Amino acid sequence: MTQKTKLEIIGPYTPEHPGPYIIDSAMSSDVRLVQVTVHCIVDGVAFVTTEDRDGPWCARTSDLMNAREVPVAREFWVNEYAGGGLSLAHPSLGRAAANRRTDGSFIRTIHLREVLPGDEA
Incomplete structure (x- = not known):
């Protein structure tokens, strides 16, 4: 069987963190913390994508959080x-x-x- 993991917040967004990143998904299909892929950041706005939403969207970098995978x-x-x-x-x-x-x-x-x-x- 494959080990299940979940994401745990480890602090606010920092560009040095290699990922993963999460964000409050109020703009997503349901309200929960979801993993995002950060493509670029311009003037405090991140261009991101998620697996549960079609197409890219923008989010404030203040809403991004550094995360890590932990076993469940x-x-x-x-x-x-x-x-x-x-x-x-x-x-x-x-x-x-x-x-x-x-x-x-x-x-x-x-x-x-x-x-x-x-x-x-």
Whole structure:
């Protein structure tokens, strides 16, 4: 499986930062922080593009923020059955839809969370 990541703000925009950059997406398809590609900056205005909006647009450099990618722990649900059988539920299903067998052999659903470097045990 591929490690999931999210963007974390590490400070205001600085030209020395190699990216990624994020911006409040009030001009985007939904209001959230989104990653932008900065193409150029002229007099405090950045010419940017995003994956969720067609075409380039302009934003104030004061609205740009430096970011970094950080890993996100994955979560899994495993069903345990009589006789030692285990069945991994697809991560997108969650506990409520963990595909339990109905033959009476179900014992419990076990929640697993990936431990990332730096996480407390």
